[in-house]
Amino acid sequence: MDWRRPGLRSLLPLAAMLAVSSTLGFGQSALDLDGHATNPLTADSSKVTVLVFLRSDCPVSSRYAPAIKKIANQYAVSARFWLVYPDKSETPQTIHKYLADYGYNLPALRDPEHVLVKQGRVQITPEVAVFDSKGRLVYDGRIDDWYVTLGQARPAPTTHELEDAIHAAAAGKPAPKSEVRGVGCYISDLE
Amino acid sequence: MIPRWRSIACTTLLMAVAMGTAGRIAARPAPRRESSSTSKQVTYNRDIAPILFSSCASCHRPGEAAPFSLLTYSDAKRHALQIAEVTRSRTMPPWLPERQAAKFADEIRLTEAEIEGIESWVRQGAVEGDAADLPPPPQFVEGWRLGEPDLILKAEKPFVLPAEGTDVYWNFIFRVPIEQTRWVKGVEIRPGDKRYVHHANILVDRAGASRRREAEPGAGFGGMEIRIESQVFDPDSHLWFWKPGTIPYVEPEGMALRLDKGTDLILNTHMQPSGKPEIIQPSIGLYFTPEPATKIPMLLQMENDLKLDIPAGTKDFLVADDFTLPVDVDVMALYPHAHYLGKDLQAYATLPDGTKQMLVHIPHWNLNWQAVYRYAKPMPLPKGTMVSLRYVYDNSTENPLNPNHPPARVIGGNRSSDEMCHLWLQVLPVNYDPAEGDPRMALQEALSRHNIEKNPGDFEAHYNLAAMLQAKDRLAEAIREYEAAVRLRPEDAVANNALGAAMVAAGQPGRAVAYLQAALKGNADYFDAHYNLGIALAQQTDFEHASRQFRLALKSQPDDAGVEANLGAVLAEMGRFDEAKSHLERALQIDPDQGLAKENLEALQKQMNHR
Numbered sequence: 001m002d003w004r005r006p007g008l009r010s011l012l013p014l015a016a017m018l019a020v021s022s023t024l025g026f027g028q029s030a031l032d033l034d035g036h037a038t039n040p041l042t043a044d045s046s047k048v049t050v051l052v053f054l055r056s057d058c059p060v061s062s063r064y065a066p067a068i069k070k071i072a073n074q075y076a077v078s079a080r081f082w083l084v085y086p087d088k089s090e091t092p093q094t095i096h097k098y099l100a101d102y103g104y105n106l107p108a109l110r111d112p113e114h115v116l117v118k119q120g121r122v123q124i125t126p127e128v129a130v131f132d133s134k135g136r137l138v139y140d141g142r143i144d145d146w147y148v149t150l151g152q153a154r155p156a157p158t159t160h161e162l163e164d165a166i167h168a169a170a171a172g173k174p175a176p177k178s179e180v181r182g183v184g185c186y187i188s189d190l191e
Numbered sequence: 192m193i194p195r196w197r198s199i200a201c202t203t204l205l206m207a208v209a210m211g212t213a214g215r216i217a218a219r220p221a222p223r224r225e226s227s228s229t230s231k232q233v234t235y236n237r238d239i240a241p242i243l244f245s246s247c248a249s250c251h252r253p254g255e256a257a258p259f260s261l262l263t264y265s266d267a268k269r270h271a272l273q274i275a276e277v278t279r280s281r282t283m284p285p286w287l288p289e290r291q292a293a294k295f296a297d298e299i300r301l302t303e304a305e306i307e308g309i310e311s312w313v314r315q316g317a318v319e320g321d322a323a324d325l326p327p328p329p330q331f332v333e334g335w336r337l338g339e340p341d342l343i344l345k346a347e348k349p350f351v352l353p354a355e356g357t358d359v360y361w362n363f364i365f366r367v368p369i370e371q372t373r374w375v376k377g378v379e380i381r382p383g384d385k386r387y388v389h390h391a392n393i394l395v396d397r398a399g400a401s402r403r404r405e406a407e408p409g410a411g412f413g414g415m416e417i418r419i420e421s422q423v424f425d426p427d428s429h430l431w432f433w434k435p436g437t438i439p440y441v442e443p444e445g446m447a448l449r450l451d452k453g454t455d456l457i458l459n460t461h462m463q464p465s466g467k468p469e470i471i472q473p474s475i476g477l478y479f480t481p482e483p484a485t486k487i488p489m490l491l492q493m494e495n496d497l498k499l500d501i502p503a504g505t506k507d508f509l510v511a512d513d514f515t516l517p518v519d520v521d522v523m524a525l526y527p528h529a530h531y532l533g534k535d536l537q538a539y540a541t542l543p544d545g546t547k548q549m550l551v552h553i554p555h556w557n558l559n560w561q562a563v564y565r566y567a568k569p570m571p572l573p574k575g576t577m578v579s580l581r582y583v584y585d586n587s588t589e590n591p592l593n594p595n596h597p598p599a600r601v602i603g604g605n606r607s608s609d610e611m612c613h614l615w616l617q618v619l620p621v622n623y624d625p626a627e628g629d630p631r632m633a634l635q636e637a638l639s640r641h642n643i644e645k646n647p648g649d650f651e652a653h654y655n656l657a658a659m660l661q662a663k664d665r666l667a668e669a670i671r672e673y674e675a676a677v678r679l680r681p682e683d684a685v686a687n688n689a690l691g692a693a694m695v696a697a698g699q700p701g702r703a704v705a706y707l708q709a710a711l712k713g714n715a716d717y718f719d720a721h722y723n724l725g726i727a728l729a730q731q732t733d734f735e736h737a738s739r740q741f742r743l744a745l746k747s748q749p750d751d752a753g754v755e756a757n758l759g760a761v762l763a764e765m766g767r768f769d770e771a772k773s774h775l776e777r778a779l780q781i782d783p784d785q786g787l788a789k790e791n792l793e794a795l796q797k798q799m800n801h802r
Contacts, residue, residue: 057259059386065466066355089269102467103354148591150282151559155357155594186272 015183024120028113030084033092038109040082040116041135047081048169049131052143053122055087056098058185061126061153065102068126071162078170079130083108086117086187102181108120117187127182130165132172139165139175147183162173192257233312234320235264241276242305243267244329249436251333256406256435262328278306285560286434287553288437289403294567299436336439337377338511340476342367345738346458349472352387355464356606360415363473364401365456374447377478380433382460383471389461389559391473393431395448416605419461428490428617430524432563436597441478443523445486450477488619489631491638493580495630496603497646499610501532501586503598504679508532508584510612513643517637518630520618521569524549526581528613531592532601535583538614543575550578550616558592569619577733580614619679632659650679654686657693666697677706684710688720691727700727716747722754725761734761752782760791768799 029037041049050178052068054061083106085095094106111117120129121140130139144157161180168175215431233239243251253259260266267274277283284299312318346363347367353359382388394417396402404412418498429448442448458473495512502508527536533556538547551564573576586598594608595601601610620630627633636659642652657672687710694703704727710720725740743756745751755778762771772795778788 046739059258059465062466063355063464145591149280149477150277151285152557152592154591154596156596158596186270188269188272 027178028115030109030111030113032107032109033095035092039105040080040109041119041131042153043153044079044134045133047133048075048166049127049135050075050081051084051116051120051122051123051129051131052081052083052085053086053117053120053127053129053187054098055085055125055185055187056090056094057087057116058125060150060184062102063153064126064143064146065104067146069104069106071143071166075166079166081106082109084116084120085109086111088112114187122182123187124182124184125187126184128162130167130169130175132169138169139179141179142182145180149183192453193714200599207377212451231311232318233308233315234318234324235267235312236320237324238308238324239267239312240264240318240621241326242301242309244326246301247303247576248329254385257759258386264319264643268319269457271313273315277463278309281629284482285559287555287557287562288564289550289552289554291549293550293570297438297568298404298564301688308691308751320563335379335476337379337441337476337478340379341479342369342477343474344477345474346383346472348411349470350381350411352462352469352471353464354467357464358389359413359464360607361411361413361460361462361463361471362401362404362417363458363460364405364409365409365458366395367450367454367456367477369452369454371452373450373477373479374481375429375450375477376480378431378444379439379476379478380431380437380458381474381476382433383468383473385435386432387462387465388471388473389463390432390434390561391458392433392563393475394459395450396457396458397451398455399455401455401457414605415461415607416611417457418715420511428488430490430563430617430698432525432526433623434560434562439476443486445484446488447480478643481721486619487631488617489634491520491578491616491618491634493578493614493616493638494642495580495612495645496610497649499584499601499603499612501584501601501610503595503600504587506585506587506589507534508586510582510584510613511580512614513577513579514638514641516572516574517633518576518620519571519574519622520620521571522566522616522618523569524565524617525551525561526563526613526615526617527551527553527556527582528605528611528615529558529584531558531588531594532584532610533558533582534585534590537580537581539581540680541577541579542574543573550698571621572618576682578614578616580612581608582612584610601633624636629661632662635659648679650676650683650686651689653679657689661693661696669693670697682709682717684712684713684714684717684720688717689721691720692723694731695723695727700730703727704731715743718744718747718751720759721747722751725754725757729761729764732764734764737761738765750781752778752785752788756785756791759788759795763791764797765796768795772794772799 014026029039032038040051083104085108090110095110099108109116113131120137121166122129126143128143129137139161141161143162145154145159146157165175234491247261251257251259251489253260259270259385261270270651278301284301286298286300344365350361378393380391380393383389384790393606403419429442458474458475460469460473478672492511492717493514495510498510529536536553536556538550540550586593586601588598603610603612620634623630633656638654639652639659642649643656653672653676657669657676660672661669670690670693673686673693676686677683677690687706690704691710694700695707704724707720707724707727711717711724714720719795721744725737725744728737728740738758738761741754741761744754748754755774759771759775759778762774772792774794775788775792778785779792
């Protein structure tokens with residue numbers, strides 16, 4: 001039986017094509033929940049930076065909340081985590097509520113212009129982008145292999161790409177860059 | 192006392208399919224002329240909205256199971272890439288069976304042209320198009336779909352779904368507060384929170400057996416597959432089932448479920464953690480009819496769990512079963528069931544003339560989207576038809592849902608990490624001669640014999656066959672089968688009680704006592720066993736001990752007229768007339784038509800007057 005994701009391959013070029021279609025305008029940046037331009041990559045140059053991309057209407061990225069909190073907690077000394085909400089329709093209010101509902105204690109950013117989406121080369125929520133302390137992208141892709149397809153999750157993940165990438169970035173080594181895309185919801189580029 | 196009928200059923204003994212099409216009113220677009228529409232401009236208003244309205248919006252709207260709505264252009268555009276991917280992979284709309292000749296009542300499946308249309312639309316930049324092309328938005332009934340229910344029951348205590356972990360299976364007990372027998376024509380299941388409950392189905396517990404599993408009354412209890420005993424041969428196979436998108440339906444003409452005073456409805460739910468704790472408190476709405484049922488379907492439960500012994504690493508493990516129908520039936524619905532190793536599930540019928548008819552084929556089984564499949568038109572299968580199931584399991588690492596990592600040997604069982612091989616068919620016997628007895632009994636007897644042939648150690652099959660034989664008054668054979676059941680499970684209270692009851696019925700109260708006592712071992716509040724033991728002792732003129740048993744029976748069911756009548760009778764035998772009189776009067780208070788009490792009270796009155 002084909003346990004892979006039929007159809008995805010034919011759509012990837014489509015997503016890539018659409019991603020190119022909106023270009024990065026000068027002066028655009030991600031915003032904190034008070035609307036201030038924020039660049040998470042300059043916030044603390046001594047640590048690894050992890051951007052976790054979420055959509056509040058994506059059940060898969062929501063289901064990851066306990067795992068994300070655990071990893072962020074475990075690597076708090078070496079890595080700074082940011083939650084990034086790339087969908088234009090996410091408002092500071094909906095994000096505040098989401099953070100409270102899911103018990104997140106991490107800083108959150110809106111990325112309506114997809115500045116961080118492009119820097120992190122992500123396409124799906126949940127995906128992560130890991131940067132070393134110099135701000136170089138070390139890894140982008142899934143957190144682990146928990147989800148196999150939408151609606152099919154393993155009892156527990158058997159790989160741990162995010163943690164592997166944090167270890168590598170902290171050690172100044174290149175990540176084992178498997179670059180497996182996440183399973184979840186597209187970061188829409190159609191608006 | 193009629194012996195307890197034990198049903199084989201697990202979770203889904205009593206579910207009803209309720210996925211109607213009433214909420215899906217928008218017409219589907221006409222099939223596209225060209226197979227590839229890349230050159231043609233595809234617009235939301237003209238081409239995409241009709242698909243989303245008819246095949247997606249019943250769940251993708253506020254308050255329903257889907258995580259986001261698909262009711263407007265802006266909704267669709269925000270999720271355009273997602274829609275294209277999940278429709279291409281046929282993850283959405285969720286519909287597992289392959290296309291086949293026999294149609295199901297509620298198929299939701301996109302055509303290839305519709306899927307290609309969505310892809311073209313996205314590739315072309317998700318254009319909105321001419322507002323004049325937009326069809327009217329789909330209309331949905333707000334609130335209860337069948338109108339205000341006659342009775343609404345809410346789970347007494349909510350269940351708190353933990354934020355993380357694997358799937359959760361929880362059972363809520365609804366105690367139905369009715370004083371008289373009612374007939375249920377329809378049920379709407381509100382599973383609590385549709386986003387986190389994957390499916391839910393209703394089981395009928397006529398014996399209050401499930402209550403014993405609650406830590407405290409109203410708390411509910413865990414478990415994926417549950418077993419419920421019922422008092423008489425009464426398979427009650429109304430399939431009340433909920434999954435996302437389900438629309439409640441009214442039972443066909445002549446059908447209704449009998450609900451007696453004291454009956455519990457059990458809602459068996461399958462939930463998935465969401466990332467934060469969720470409060471789940473389901474409710475159900477019941478619709479009654481004054482018309483008693485005239486057509487009573489039966490649940491034919493085929494299974495072959497014994498063959499499930501799947502070595503670690505095996506990729507294509509086949510389990511088969513073939514059962515020949517002893518009577519003509521109409522198949523109304525079916526429910527294929529396996530757990531996480533199930534891969535390809537197929538069931539077909541071979542008619543006496545050799546014609547093969549596919550019943551259902553699920554090439555990519557997914558427990559998350561399991562469902563009851565109801566035929567658009569009942570499927571007639573004549574006597575002599577062989578019903579075959581062929582299930583393939585994958586216990587290798589290639590199955591990502593494998594509960595064991597690395598893979599381990601898996602056998603049949605009720606836990607979610609065990610496996611199952613079940614096919615349940617809701618059938619209505621047709622073309623039979625009522626003089627030859629209940630055709631459902633013939634079906635159950637044939638199935639029990641079939642199961643015993645496959646597996647002489649099948650406890651349920653021996654038990655059920657015994658109950659069938661007893662119902663036909665073939666007591667000696669029934670006792671033999673009950674004895675086989677008790678040999679297999681010497682400590683099973685229900686089987687011991689039934690064996691004892693059959694011996695009492697056969698006029699062998701002396702042999703019965705030991706089994707009835709065994710039934711009470713560790714089950715001091717087992718009403719039936721006390722009752723039957725009381726009868727057995729009374730028949731042996733041990734009135735003193737008989738009266739004790741009846742009093743113990745009254746402790747667990749204080750309002751049972753039959754026990755009061757019998758207690759009155761043995762007290763009268765013991766010459767304790769005043770006490771006897773008060774118990775006989777109490778029996779008649781509870782049930783003015785209690786024949787034994789009436790008769791004995793008259794006799795007693797005469798006796799007392801005579802004195």
